[in-house]
Amino acid sequence: MKKKALIVVNLAGFLHFLWNDIATLQEMGYEVSVAMNENSAAGPNLIEIPKLEEMGIAHYQVEFDTKSPVSTQNIQAYKQLKLILKTNKYDLIHCHTPIVGILTRMAARKYRKTGTIVIYTTHGFTFTDKSSKKNWIVYFTAEKLMSRFCDAIITINHEDYNNAKKMHCPKVYIIPSVGLDSNRFANLRINRDEYRASFGVEPKDHMVLSVGELSSRKNQKIIIEALGMLDRKEQYVFVICGRAVVNSTVEEELKETASRLGVRIFLAGHRLDIPEINACADVAVIPSVREGFGMTGVEALASGVPVVGSDVQGIREYVIPGKTGYLCDPYDAHQFADAIEKIVNLPSEERAKMVIACKEKAKEFDVSKSIAAMKNIYQEVLCHDGK
The missing domain is CATH 3.40.50.2000 (Glycogen Phosphorylase B;)
Structure with a gap:
C-alpha cells in the first residue's frame, strides 16, 4: 500500500x-x-x-x-x-x-x-x-x-x-x-531608467526598496522615519512592494508618516516582477522586528543590491556588515539612516566590491x-x- x-x-x-x-x-x-x-x-x-x-x-x-x-x-x-x-x-x-x-x-x-x-x-x-x-x-x-x-x-x-x-x-x-530561484535573477534585460521612472524615481534619485507585506512586523515605518532624517531626503524614493495585512491601518500610517516628514514613497502593491524591480534599486531594506529568514533580502543580494536589515534572526544569515550591507536595531531610525546613506555614498570601487560580495553570498542559498x-x-x- x-x-x-x-x-x-x-x-x-x-x-x-x-x-x-x-x-x-x-x-x-x-x-x-x-x-x-x-x-x-x-x-x-x-x-x-x-x-x-x-x-x-x-x-x-x-x-x-x-x-x-x-x-x-x-x-x-x-x-x-x-x-x-x-x-x-x-x-x-x-x-x-x-x-x-x-x-x-x-x-x-x-x-x-x-x-x-x-x-x-x-x-x-x-x-x-x-x-x-x-x-x-x-x-x-x-x-x-x-x-x-x-x-x-x-x-x-x-x-x-x-x-x-x-x-x-x-x-x-x-x-x-x-x-533562492537564482535563474529568475540572471541575465535580466531592462531599461533601468524607464523602469525606475514608473515608480517616480528620476535618474538623480536614490531608490530604496522594501518587498513584503505591509505590517507592523515588517516595520516599514522605521525606514520612512530614517529617510526623514537625511539632509537630502528629497533625493530618495522609498518603493514598497506588497499588500497591506487584512484589516490593518498600516498603509494609512505609512502615507501619513511620509507626508508629515516630507518623504517620497511609492506603494507598488503586490508585484510579480521583483527581479526587474530589484535591478532598479540602490539599496534594499528589510527592517522587520522579527524575521525567520526573509528571502526577499537574499533576492536583493542576488541582484547585486546591498541590504540594510534589522539585526534579528534570519537576516543575520546573509547581511554581513560592511560586505553585503549593514545590520541595525529594528527600533533605531538613526542607525537605518546612517546605513542607507553609507551605501548610497560608497565610492564606485567600493560599491563594485559590495555588489560582487552580495551576489556571492546569495549563491549560498540557492x-x-x-x-x-x-x-x-x-x-x-x-x-x-x-x-
Missing part, C-alpha cells in the same frame, strides 16, 4: 514555498495531501489551488486563524484537523509555522503512538533575542512543551536552531530557507541546496527512524 503524507500550512498561498518538498515526497513514494485555509482573505490562493487539482493532490479546508492560537476559529480548525487525521491514516504529517504547528501536533498526538512521524518546520520562532523577557519565556515555554510531540524540528536560521536544540525533540535541523537538505532530512527521519 502506498505511504501517505499530509502537509499542513496556514494559508493556501504558503504552498508557493513547498512545491519542492511535495515533489521530494512523491519521489519517495508518498501520496501527498494538503490541509490549509483556502478561504482566508489574508492569503490569496493565486495559482496554488488549481495547481493542486492539476496534480491530483487532495486538499482539505481547515479554518486556521494565523493571529491567535486560542481563537474560536482555531478551536474549529483543531476539530477539523482531528477529523482529517481520523479519516486518513498518515505515515507522515509535516506542519509549518508556529500556530499551525501547535494545533497539528496536538491533534496528531495519539497517531504518533501508532507510528505516524510528525515533522515541524518553524519558519521563525515567535520569540527572539530582541523579545521582552516575558514574551520570550511565554513563547519559548510553549514551543518547548510542544516539542515533545514531534519527531523532528526544522529551522531556517541559526538563532532558532540553537534555541530548538534546548527543547525536547530528538532531531533538530537547519536548512537554507526555502531556497534552491538546489534547500532541496538537497530536505531530501536528506526526509530520508533520515522517515527511513531510519527507530519507531
Whole structure:
C-alpha cells in the first residue's frame, strides 16, 4: 500500500514555498495531501489551488486563524484537523509555522503512538533575542512543551536552531530557507531608467526598496522615519512592494508618516516582477522586528543590491556588515539612516566590491541546496527512524 503524507500550512498561498518538498515526497513514494485555509482573505490562493487539482493532490479546508492560537476559529480548525487525521491514516504529517504547528501536533498526538512521524518546520520562532523577557519565556515555554510531540524540528536560521536544540525533540535541523530561484535573477534585460521612472524615481534619485507585506512586523515605518532624517531626503524614493495585512491601518500610517516628514514613497502593491524591480534599486531594506529568514533580502543580494536589515534572526544569515550591507536595531531610525546613506555614498570601487560580495553570498542559498537538505532530512527521519 502506498505511504501517505499530509502537509499542513496556514494559508493556501504558503504552498508557493513547498512545491519542492511535495515533489521530494512523491519521489519517495508518498501520496501527498494538503490541509490549509483556502478561504482566508489574508492569503490569496493565486495559482496554488488549481495547481493542486492539476496534480491530483487532495486538499482539505481547515479554518486556521494565523493571529491567535486560542481563537474560536482555531478551536474549529483543531476539530477539523482531528477529523482529517481520523479519516486518513498518515505515515507522515509535516506542519509549518508556529500556530499551525501547535494545533497539528496536538491533534496528531495519539497517531504518533501508532507510528505516524510528525515533522515541524518553524519558519521563525515567535520569540527572539530582541523579545521582552516575558514574551520570550511565554513563547519559548510553549514551543518547548510542544516539542515533545514531534519527531523532528526544522529551522531556517541559526538563532532558532540553537534555541530548538534546548527543547525536547530528538532531531533538530537547519536548512537554507526555502531556497533562492537564482535563474529568475540572471541575465535580466531592462531599461533601468524607464523602469525606475514608473515608480517616480528620476535618474538623480536614490531608490530604496522594501518587498513584503505591509505590517507592523515588517516595520516599514522605521525606514520612512530614517529617510526623514537625511539632509537630502528629497533625493530618495522609498518603493514598497506588497499588500497591506487584512484589516490593518498600516498603509494609512505609512502615507501619513511620509507626508508629515516630507518623504517620497511609492506603494507598488503586490508585484510579480521583483527581479526587474530589484535591478532598479540602490539599496534594499528589510527592517522587520522579527524575521525567520526573509528571502526577499537574499533576492536583493542576488541582484547585486546591498541590504540594510534589522539585526534579528534570519537576516543575520546573509547581511554581513560592511560586505553585503549593514545590520541595525529594528527600533533605531538613526542607525537605518546612517546605513542607507553609507551605501548610497560608497565610492564606485567600493560599491563594485559590495555588489560582487552580495551576489556571492546569495549563491549560498540557492534552491538546489534547500532541496538537497530536505531530501536528506526526509530520508533520515522517515527511513531510519527507530519507531
